[in-house]
Amino acid sequence: MSASFVPDDDPGTGPAEQRARFAELVMAIAAHQDRTAFAALFAYYAPRLKAYLIRLGLGPAQAEDIAQEVMVTVWRKAGQFDPAQASVATWIYRIARNRRIDALDRKSTRLNSSHLVI
Numbered sequence: 001m002s003a004s005f006v007p008d009d010d011p012g013t014g015p016a017e018q019r020a021r022f023a024e025l026v027m028a029i030a031a032h033q034d035r036t037a038f039a040a041l042f043a044y045y046a047p048r049l050k051a052y053l054i055r056l057g058l059g060p061a062q063a064e065d066i067a068q069e070v071m072v073t074v075w076r077k078a079g080q081f082d083p084a085q086a087s088v089a090t091w092i093y094r095i096a097r098n099r100r101i102d103a104l105d106r107k108s109t110r111l112n113s114s115h116l117v118i
Contacts, residue, residue, distance in 0.1 A: 022088035023081075030078035041088075042071050049096050056100060066103060070096045 013021070025041050028034035046067050053063035073095050081091055 019087050019089075023083045026074070026078050026081045026088055026091075029075060030081065033075075038071075038075055041074065045074075045089075045092055046071055049092070052093065053096060053100060058100065058103075062103065066096065066099045069099055073099075 022041070022044075025034075025037040028037035029041070049067035049070055050060070050063045053066055054060060058066065070092060074092060081088070085091075086094070
């Protein structure tokens with residue numbers, strides 16, 4: 001599968017075609033660890049995830065770290081993606097949301113444990 005297509009590069013492609021193409025990319029990653037498909041997903045979603053996480057209040061460095069963690073999760077768990085349950089965007093942004101919550105929980109735990117007096 002040639003996965004060099006990134007939907008933003010094709011103004012004639014509609015939203016339904018873009019969703020289908022992203023699903024094909026995830027399926028290619030799941031089926032045979034297609035690095036080209038992953039590169040196309042990464043190029044499209046990583047900067048958008050970083051911007052989303054910054055809008056949610058993270059600093060740029062932490063947002064970039066979490067965006068990269070999310071994309072690694074996409075690589076590792078591509079086989080768990082079910083297009084009947086959600087679009088690729090919904091799936092990826094849900095992973096990002098959960099990673100952000102985890103990061104905030106870790107930060108809160110560190111802050112709370114640093115104030116303990118023994």
